[in-house]
Amino acid sequence: MLDDFFTRALLAGIGVAITVGPLGCFIVWRRMAYFGDTMAHSALLGVAIAFLFDINLMVGVFVVAALVSSALLLLQRRQSLSTDALLGILSHSTLALGLVMVAFMTWVRIDLMGFLFGDILAVSRTDIAFIWGGGALVLAGVAWLWRPLLASTVNAELAEAEGMHPERARVAFMLLMALLIAIAMKIVGILLITSLLIIPAATARRFSGTPEMMAVMASLIGVVAVVSGLFGSLQFDTPSGPSIVVAALALFLVSQIAPVVRRSGPQPQEGGRR
Amino acid sequence: MVQRTNLVEMSGVGVRRGGRWLVRGVDFTISPGEIVTLIGPNGSGKSTTAKTAIGLMKADEGVVSRKADLTIGYVPQKLAIDWTLPLSVRRLMTLTGNQPRAEIDQALEAVGIAHLADAEVQHLSGGEFQRALMARAMVRRPDLLILDEPVQGVDFSGEIELYDLIKQIRDRTGCGILLISHDLHVVMAETDTVICLNGHVCCRGAPEIVAKSPEYLQLFGARAASTLAVYSHNHDHTHLPDGRVKHADGSVTDHCHPDDGHHHDHAGEHHHHADGASVTAHKHEDGHKGHHHAG
Numbered sequence: 012m013l014d015d016f017f018t019r020a021l022l023a024g025i026g027v028a029i030t031v032g033p034l035g036c037f038i039v040w041r042r043m044a045y046f047g048d049t050m051a052h053s054a055l056l057g058v059a060i061a062f063l064f065d066i067n068l069m070v071g072v073f074v075v076a077a078l079v080s081s082a083l084l085l086l087q088r089r090q091s092l093s094t095d096a097l098l099g100i101l102s103h104s105t106l107a108l109g110l111v112m113v114a115f116m117t118w119v120r121i122d123l124m125g126f127l128f129g130d131i132l133a134v135s136r137t138d139i140a141f142i143w144g145g146g147a148l149v150l151a152g153v154a155w156l157w158r159p160l161l162a163s164t165v166n167a168e169l170a171e172a173e174g175m176h177p178e179r180a181r182v183a184f185m186l187l188m189a190l191l192i193a194i195a196m197k198i199v200g201i202l203l204i205t206s207l208l209i210i211p212a213a214t215a216r217r218f219s220g221t222p223e224m225m226a227v228m229a230s231l232i233g234v235v236a237v238v239s240g241l242f243g244s245l246q247f248d249t250p251s252g253p254s255i256v257v258a259a260l261a262l263f264l265v266s267q268i269a270p271v272v273r274r275s276g277p278q279p280q281e282g283g284r285r
Numbered sequence: 286m287v288q289r290t291n292l293v294e295m296s297g298v299g300v301r302r303g304g305r306w307l308v309r310g311v312d313f314t315i316s317p318g319e320i321v322t323l324i325g326p327n328g329s330g331k332s333t334t335a336k337t338a339i340g341l342m343k344a345d346e347g348v349v350s351r352k353a354d355l356t357i358g359y360v361p362q363k364l365a366i367d368w369t370l371p372l373s374v375r376r377l378m379t380l381t382g383n384q385p386r387a388e389i390d391q392a393l394e395a396v397g398i399a400h401l402a403d404a405e406v407q408h409l410s411g412g413e414f415q416r417a418l419m420a421r422a423m424v425r426r427p428d429l430l431i432l433d434e435p436v437q438g439v440d441f442s443g444e445i446e447l448y449d450l451i452k453q454i455r456d457r458t459g460c461g462i463l464l465i466s467h468d469l470h471v472v473m474a475e476t477d478t479v480i481c482l483n484g485h486v487c488c489r490g491a492p493e494i495v496a497k498s499p500e501y502l503q504l505f506g507a508r509a510a511s512t513l514a515v516y517s518h519n520h521d522h523t524h525l526p527d528g529r530v531k532h533a534d535g536s537v538t539d540h541c542h543p544d545d546g547h548h549h550d551h552a553g554e555h556h557h558h559a560d561g562a563s564v565t566a567h568k569h570e571d572g573h574k575g576h577h578h579a580g
Contacts, residue, residue, distance in 0.1 A: 040370045162380045165366055171341055172359035172431065173381040219371045
C-alpha cells in the first residue's frame, strides 16, 4: 500500500494536519502568527546547514528553529526593539541567509521550490515515520502542557500567581513548534506552514464551544483540507502544497458563510449584556 | 520565621528593577480573615508590592515570608481574552485546577451569575466578568485572595455590590484579602489596614467608618455608607511631578532614601521637626534608618 506515492502523500499530510491543529489554536489565541512565520522561515537556514554538515534535514531544521526562537526570547528581554521589528529581522534574514548559503553550495543540487512550497508527493517511508513519530511527540507535549499554556494564554500573571510556570510552558511550546516545523516542511513548504497553522484553527472557532473542542476541530478540518487538496492537485494537476492551502481557505470561507451554529463574533465585552 | 497566624509577612521590602527602586521600605502582614488595601497613584508600586508578596517578583532587600503551601486566588486587573478563544464561564472556573462541579455551581451562585455558567466570557459585561473571575478565584478555596483593582471600570452601585461580595467571600472562606485600589480616598469599609504607597509607604492606618456620619449617609446613601469608608491620609510630604518629595513644614521627615530615585538634590526642602510625630511615623523612621546605613 505504501508503494503508491499518493497513499504516502495522504498519510504524511494527515499526520501533519492532526499535529498542527492544537498548536495552530494557540498560535491564533496568542496572536503569534508572525512568530510562527518567523520560525518557519528559519527552516531554510536549517536546510542549508543540514546540507553543509551532512546531517538529517529534520534535525537541522529543528535545531535552527529552536535556536531562532530562543534568540527571540533573549532579545525580547532586552526590550530594545519591539517584538514586531525583531520578528521582521529574524524572519527575513534567516530566510535570506538560507537562500545565500544554498547558492554557495554548488556541490549539492537542492530543489529550492520543494522546500519553499512543499513536496508532499515525494515523501518516503522514513518521512512518514518521522512525521507520525514526531507528531505523536508534539501532541503528547501539548497535552502535557495544556493547562499551563491555556491558563497563561488567558493571563500569564494569574497562571503564575496560582502556581504554574508560564515561562517554562512558553519555552516548551517553542520547542514543540520547532519540531512541528521540521516535520511539516516537506508537506506544504516553508512559506506555507503558517497557513496550515492558522486557517484550520480559524475555521474551527465557529464550531467550537471549548478550547479543547477547537483543538480537535482544527485537526479534523486540517485533515479534510489535506485530503481534498491532494485530490484536487491530482485532478487538476496543480502543485500539491498550495492546493492544500487553497482547500483550507475554501473551508474557511464556507465556514464564514455557513449559518451560525452558536453565537460568536468579534465583539468582545459588548453585545451580550443580557 | 512566619508566625502561625500570618499568611504573608513583609519587612523592609524593596524591589529594584533597571537600576531604579520601584518600591522600598514596605512592611505589612496579612493574617487569615484580614483585609489589607494597597492604595496609591499609578506607578506607585502597588502591583509590585502585591507581586512581591506572593512571590511573582523577588525582593532585592528585606524579607518576605509566606505560609507554607499558601494557596493563592488571583483576580487580575485587566484581562483581554482574544475572541478566538472559546471559553465559557464554566470552563474558566477550572483554568488552573480541576474543581468539583457542585462547588463551581456554588461559587457561581454565590457571586450571582449562575445563569451565565454557559455563556462565553467575551459576552459578559465588565461587572459580570469581574464576578466570574472572583468565583474562579474563590472556588480554589484560597488562603489568600489578591484582587487587583476589582472595581475599576465598574459603576458606583456595581462597586458597592463587588465590595459586598468580597466581604461575603471573606466571611464565607475566612481567607486573607489583599486589595489593590487606585482610589486614594474611598476604600472598602471592611478594610483592616490601608497602606498608601508612592515608591514607599507614605502612610498607613485604618479607614474611618462613615456609616453613622450623617453627611456621608447623605453623600453615599445608606447602603453605600456601610460598604465604603473614607481613608484620611496622614502624609508628611508631597510627591512632586518630577519625582522629588516635598516635606511639609512641621511634619516628621523620615521618608528619605537618598538613593531611591524619589529624592534628588532637595535637602533644602526637608524640615526636621519631631513634634508632629505619630506612632506610625516613628515606626517608619526606625525602618528607614536601617536603609541609610545599608545604602
